Amino acid sequence: MSNLTNNLPVKGMRVVDFSQVLAGPYAATMMAFMGAEVIKIESRTRVDIVKRASPTRFHDINLSKMSITLNIRQPGAVEIVKKLVSISDVVIQNFRPGVMERLGLGYDVLRAVRPDLVMLSLSGFGAEGPERHYSAYAAIFGTMGGLAHITGYPDAPPTEERGPLDLRTGQFVAFAILAAILHRRKTGEGQYIDLAARDGITSLIGDVIMDYTMNQRSQSRKGNLDDFMAPHNCYPCKGQDKWVSIAVKTDEEWEALCNAMGMPELSKDPRFADSFSRWQNQEDLDKIIGGWTSGYTHYEVMHILQKAGVAAVPSFNSEELFKDPHLNERGFIIELEHPELGKRKVFGAPWKFANITPQIKRGPMLGQHNEYVFSELLGFSEGEIAELQEKEVLN
Template sequence: MLNRNALKGVRVADFSWVWAGPLATLLLSFLGAEIIKIESRKRIDQTRHGSITTGDSFKDFNASPIFNNANLNKKSVTLDLSRPEGADLAKKIIAASNLVVENMRPGVMDKLGLGYPDLVKVKPDIIMLSASGFGSSGPYREYAGYAPIFAAFGGLAHLTGYEDGEPNTMSGVMDLRVGTASAFVLLAALVHHQKTGEGQYIDLSSSECVSALIGSELMQYTMNKTSPFRRGNQDSIMAPHNCYRCQGDDKWISIAVATDEEWRALCGVMGNPAWSQDERFATVYNRWVNRCELDKFISAWTINYTHYQVMTMLQNAGVAAMPSLSAEEILSDPHVKARDLINQVDHPVMGKKVVINPSWKLSETPAKIRQASPLLGEHNQEIFGGLLGMSREEIKKLEDEQIIY
């Protein structure tokens, strides 16, 4: 029978933590790769530890919904990598793997004896990806970076925000952007390996990942020596192009109009009020020039309806309009439900937990959530005993010595 897991047989030794690296291996796991997360009580993944939002600590490192979301489908083994015996065992896992992913500060893996030159000795065709805030070369290579740091340094924060407001680094999504780009380049290297048998080392800069997503804005400088600025929801030519307040508490509809046809349709839905026939709004260019005034008129109309009502009325007339959805609304949105985007996993400690399904629908190799995130060290027996063939006594001894820890 045909195998229906796209990445069946691909094994990943995953040293990554927090979000960027774990998201990369999460995506590979959705596609069927086997992920062995190598972690330790001694150096606990901070998402197991506590909530960034509330400051609360999670009990026993095994009750974090945040960790659960980033580490579905994975296996967990515990190793103290700062002990030579721990690093040696990690190398044995690597020798049986195809990919290695890590996002420690540049140099840390080398110090542990787990740098790329060490790894090719045990697995000559290994593919290794190191993701760091600024990349593993250059004057800032040892500088620390978290998600908001990449957004700031990469140039996106400067472009996000109100025109009269401060720059905006967004939230943890920046890590997830880095993770998605990491998954892409890992797969490209894997495809190259499939063709040639050759492995390689990949040095990824998280800040550069962010920059690449706004490359055309960055090119404004290399072309014309000027830098673009943030401008809220505005577009460079479309108007109306904004979020407008609707009925209810903090409810908003986004409306974007590109053509005269769409403009006439919008006016029609609003009942062709006198102001809409004004010369100031008669052409694409006029609407853009007078966009602030236009926004006031449209807001005065949208406030009479719920955002979903405005969406339905405008979409039926061929005008692009979608609510600015909150998390709660997404979870109950009829389209999201129909597309089967929300899933639930059964976690041994936390019980049923809501998670987000993979965002590709593949006809032949459906991407899947197979199980909840692992408990810390849940797969020690399976990996050390099964994969590496160690005896129960050996494993017990290493546990007592806190090498498997």
């Protein structure tokens, strides 16, 4: 694909990213993948908690962006933000509700300098209501969203999830922004979006919530099991902590599995003769299958069973995914060179387009784009920039 035909969808749009941690930053990264100029507002006085814990993980979430250092609590910084927003299209922020307003950077103020601005405020529980001030890391909105309760072994405590719930929230953030941009293209009208992370997680288990609103039943944890498919579990394989997932829906698949395991007689066993019996006797079934899978690597099981038409896929770990031939052939693994972090492999965008190649670039160094933004975009002179640095506005 030549660059001539690479019509990045949000090229020419500018996104000001105040957000920290993972959800907002990932949404902004997706915008950057698709061509937007994303300017991340950082500050030495307000270092992202992810960056403090791990600069490399921070990098992996903040690809393809620019970074400036601006201490928005310093006098004068608010005016700089307004100037930047006046030439931008989107603002993303995840301060606690009310903080942007107190800083003098609420939607009303920013809309005054950029009437068609799309501004998204991300919080755990939303901008209004009795829990609006509650702080929410991903684990908190996962538990309060109802997901933790239904994830895990039936006879063990619930399951805490963190990072991936933030990134799921990031998908919602991107969706809301894109919808608002489409509306703006049509009408010229910007708008304000109040997004609550917990509500997003609940939306992703809508059928479980419906079971309550329809039947007053709160579902609990089911491990890997399905309501009617069996076998439907993860099975041990050769090696340390290696597992393969196997799922069977039809009698045909069941017979294929028995044959592939070299146990054709099993398909005639009355305990497993039909799907209902298999479901009822799945503990026995899981022992037999686990006994067979233990003799192979998870890759071997996948290839043997897939050849027979049975759904079998390893429970992959990170190392396996980076090396995986399928993902590499699809170009999903990309190697980048970062001046401070060295060579790093990262994952591409979560979709492939026939005519668009997302731009996956290394993440910025702190303040790397100060000159571009303050001098080229905002027109500050060298002297003015030096003064801002001295007053620790640019810091």
